[in-house]
Amino acid sequence: MEELSSKSKVTQLEALLSGREGERHAVILQDFPDPDAIACGFAYLLLAAERGIQAELIYGGRISHQENIALINLLEIQVTEWTTDIPANYFQGAVFVDNQGTTSNLVDRLEHAGVPVLAVVDHHDHQTRLNAPLYSDIRPVGACASIFAHYLSEGALPLRPSKPEHRRLATALMHGIISETNSMLLAQPFDFTAAAFLQPFYDIDLLMDILHQRRSHKVMEVIRLALANRVIKAGLCLSGVGYLRGEDRDAIPQAADFLLTEDTVHTAVVYGIVSMADGAESIHGSLRTSRNSLSPDAFLKEVLGRTEQGIFYGGGKAGAGGFEISLGFLSGSDSEELATIKWNAFDVKIRKKFFKKIGMEEK
Numbered sequence: 001m002e003e004l005s006s007k008s009k010v011t012q013l014e015a016l017l018s019g020r021e022g023e024r025h026a027v028i029l030q031d032f033p034d035p036d037a038i039a040c041g042f043a044y045l046l047l048a049a050e051r052g053i054q055a056e057l058i059y060g061g062r063i064s065h066q067e068n069i070a071l072i073n074l075l076e077i078q079v080t081e082w083t084t085d086i087p088a089n090y091f092q093g094a095v096f097v098d099n100q101g102t103t104s105n106l107v108d109r110l111e112h113a114g115v116p117v118l119a120v121v122d123h124h125d126h127q128t129r130l131n132a133p134l135y136s137d138i139r140p141v142g143a144c145a146s147i148f149a150h151y152l153s154e155g156a157l158p159l160r161p162s163k164p165e166h167r168r169l170a171t172a173l174m175h176g177i178i179s180e181t182n183s184m185l186l187a188q189p190f191d192f193t194a195a196a197f198l199q200p201f202y203d204i205d206l207l208m209d210i211l212h213q214r215r216s217h218k219v220m221e222v223i224r225l226a227l228a229n230r231v232i233k234a235g236l237c238l239s240g241v242g243y244l245r246g247e248d249r250d251a252i253p254q255a256a257d258f259l260l261t262e263d264t265v266h267t268a269v270v271y272g273i274v275s276m277a278d279g280a281e282s283i284h285g286s287l288r289t290s291r292n293s294l295s296p297d298a299f300l301k302e303v304l305g306r307t308e309q310g311i312f313y314g315g316g317k318a319g320a321g322g323f324e325i326s327l328g329f330l331s332g333s334d335s336e337e338l339a340t341i342k343w344n345a346f347d348v349k350i351r352k353k354f355f356k357k358i359g360m361e362e363k
Contacts, residue, residue, distance in 0.1 A: 004292045006103065006296070007021075007135050008128065009151070009302070010150075010151050010154040010155065010156050010179060011134055012046075012343075012359070013119070013137075013151065013154065014121075015070065015102060015136045015150065016073030016118060016119060016134055017047070017051045017053065017216070018051070018136065019052065019129050019312050020051065020053050020057040020092070020093075020181045021051060021052035021236050022052060022053075023053050023054070023055070023093060024053075024056065024090065024091055024260055025053060025054070025055045025056075025092065025093045025094065025095055025118065025251070026056055026058055026086075026091040026095070026106075026110065026115060027041045027044050027045065027046075027055050027056065027057045027058065027094075027095050027097060028058060028059070028094055028095065028096045028097070028099070028101070028104050028106055028107075028110070029041055029057060029058070029059040029079070029097065029099070029104070029322060030061075030098065030099040030100070030103035030104055031059055031060045031061030031062075031103060031104055031105055031324075032058065032059075032061045032062055032063070032064075032103075032249055032250060033061075033063055033068065033079065034065070034068065034179065034180075035067060035068060035071055035175050035176045035179040035180070036096070036098050036144050036145050036171065036176040036177075036179060036180040037097055037098035037099065037144070037170075037172045037176075038057070038068065038071055038077060038079065038176070038340075039071075039148070039169075039172035039175060039176035040097035040098050040121065040124060040144050040145055040147075040148050040173075040176065041055075041057040041077075041079070041144045041173050042057070042077050042115075043087065043145075043148040043151070043157075043169060043170075043172075043173060044095055044097060044121075044176055045057060045116060045153070046051075046066055046157060046169055046247070047117070047157050047283070048147050050157055052213075055095070055208065056078075056080060056091075057077070057079040057080065057082075058079070058082040058102070058106065059079065059080075059082065059106070059190075060082055060083075060104055060105040060305055061081070061082075061105070061246065061276075062081070062108060062246045062247055062248070062249055062250075062252075063117045064246075064247045064248060064249055064250040064251075065215040065250035065254070066178070066214065066215065066216060066219075067175075067210060067211070067213050067248065067289070068148060068250070069213075070209065070210045070213050071172065071175060071210050073095070073141075074206055074209060074210055075168040075172050075206065075210075076168065076170060077168075078139065079111065082106060082109075083233055083356065085112070086106070086109045086110055086112070086113040086115065088113050088114060088134045088330070090113070090289060091110075091113070091115045092115075092116075092117065093115065093116055093118035094110050094115045094117050094118060095117075095118055095119045095120075095121075095256075096117065096120045096121070096122070097122070097144060097148075098121075098122055098123070098124075099120050099122060099124070099126065100120055100122050100126075100127040100129055100130055100138070101127070101129035101130045101321075102127050102129045102311055102312065102315065103324070107129065115132040115136075117130050117131065117132075117139075117149040117170065118133060118134050118135060119133055119135040120133045120135070120136045120137070120138065121136070121137045121138075121144060121147055121148070121315065122137075122138050122144055122185075122340070123139055123140060123141050123142070123143060123146075123147065123180075123314060124138075124297070124316070124317050125140070125143045125297045125315065125317070126138055127312070127315070128310075129311060130267050130271075134293075136258075137305075138205060139190075139316050141190045141191060142177070142180060142181040142186055142187045142188050142190070142191040142311050142318070142346060143176055143177040143179075143180035143187075143191055144176070144180070145172075145173040145174075145177045145180065145194070145232075146177055146190055146191045146193075146194035146195075147194075148173060149166060149173050149177070149194035149195075149197055149198055150193070150194055150197075152197070153197045155348060156309065157337075159201045161200065165203060167201060167202065167203050167215070168203070168206075168246070169229075170198045171202040171203040171206050171207050171210075173194075173198055173202075174195060174198045174202045175207060175210055177191055177195055177198075179362075182319060185210075185278070185319055186201045186319050191229040196285070201290075203323075207285070211243060215254070216251075218248050218252040219250075219254050219255075219267055220252075220253060222241050222244070222248065222251035222254070222255050222272075223251070223254065223255045224363070225239075225241040226239040226241055226255035226256075226258065226259055227239075227258075227259070227317070229241065230259060232262075232264060233355055233360040234266060234326055234358055234360050235264065235265060235266040235267060235269050235360070236265075236266075236269070236352055236354065236355070236358055237259050237260075237262065237267065237268045237269070237272075238253070238269050238271075238350070238351050238355070239267040239268075239269070239270050239273070240258060240271055240343075240346075240347040240350065240351075241255065241270060241272040242272055242273070242343055243274075243329045243339065243343065244272045244273070244274050244275050244284075245270065245274070245275060246273070246274055246275065246276040246277060249274045249284055251285065252271065252284055252286045252288035253320075253322070255268075255286075256268045256269065256270040256286040256287065256288045257288055259288075259291070260288045260290060260323065262295070266289060266290050266291045266294075267284055267287065267289040267290075267291060267294060268287070268288050269284030269286070269287045269351055269354060270285065270286055271283055271284065271286075271323075272285075273327070273342075273343060273358035275331075275332075279331055279332050280326070281327040281330070281331035282317075282324050282325055282326045282327055282331075283323075283324070283325040283327065283346060284322070284324050285314070285322060285323045285350070286321070286322050287299070287314075287316060287320065287321040287322065287323075288320055289320070290319070294321055295316075295317040295318075296316030296317065296318075296319065296321030297315045297317065297321060298315075299321070299357070300313070300315060300316055300322075300323055301313030301315060303315060303353050303354055303357045304323055305351065313325050319355055330342065333356075
């Protein structure tokens, strides 16, 4: 059934791209792109190029994780941080990969510029932020990169080992699958099939270089803070790490991964206030769990709720999730004292919400 579905989707995708030669498409990654998203964006770029379509990979936040930086540098993947309004008529369509608009601050700008949503390809639970894309492929598989690998295996772009860009693409997709499935431990049959297809094409030396990046000093410092500040109740570990610069945001999920290795912990949540260069602040958090009965997506949505516009603050997939809460006009502070008061208030509020969910309220 998976193969039949994949063939049907490839046919639909090819029909969507047919006759669009000369167009420019925006490939929207989440604000803080991970390897899965970057690989999927790269795959769409090459699929589009084969059909005479120019694609640009854009995002609205930061790339700071050492593996992600190595990925784009070693595999020569061009991604652009988009910080301004989107000019009218610059893009003829938008394609969302590994997200459905809820983790990108570019959606409003695209809508304002009148850019239609052509396609959404994702592996997270269905969300409702985007309006009626012409093409949608949302499957609950381990990695979004697996979906694009199946497109390739069904002939959307026949890979040739002799072509450097095809080897780089296969390497990126394989890295996306490995990172998203916790080194295949959370992989599903669909992901294993995709990995088997990519095996003859990817560059093992480049892949090893990407996977074995050292942690930066800042990441190690955030992990130290997470260890020092953690509170554990009934297997749920919560830790606030205070203020972080936007370029250090990816230390949060790495700290959550580390806290999950403690033998008394089945679920770890790490969060902090991330300050961007323009002064905007938001609370970012990452959840990691080893408990099969816990759905990160449902758990975070129930704990944190929605914005006034009906958009959930958090969401996730099997084993992992994340959340972002804008501080709006509370962003920035005039003194260290005010910053400390603000952090303490949000820290207590977040802990209270999570522990209340499991019936272990703090006194």
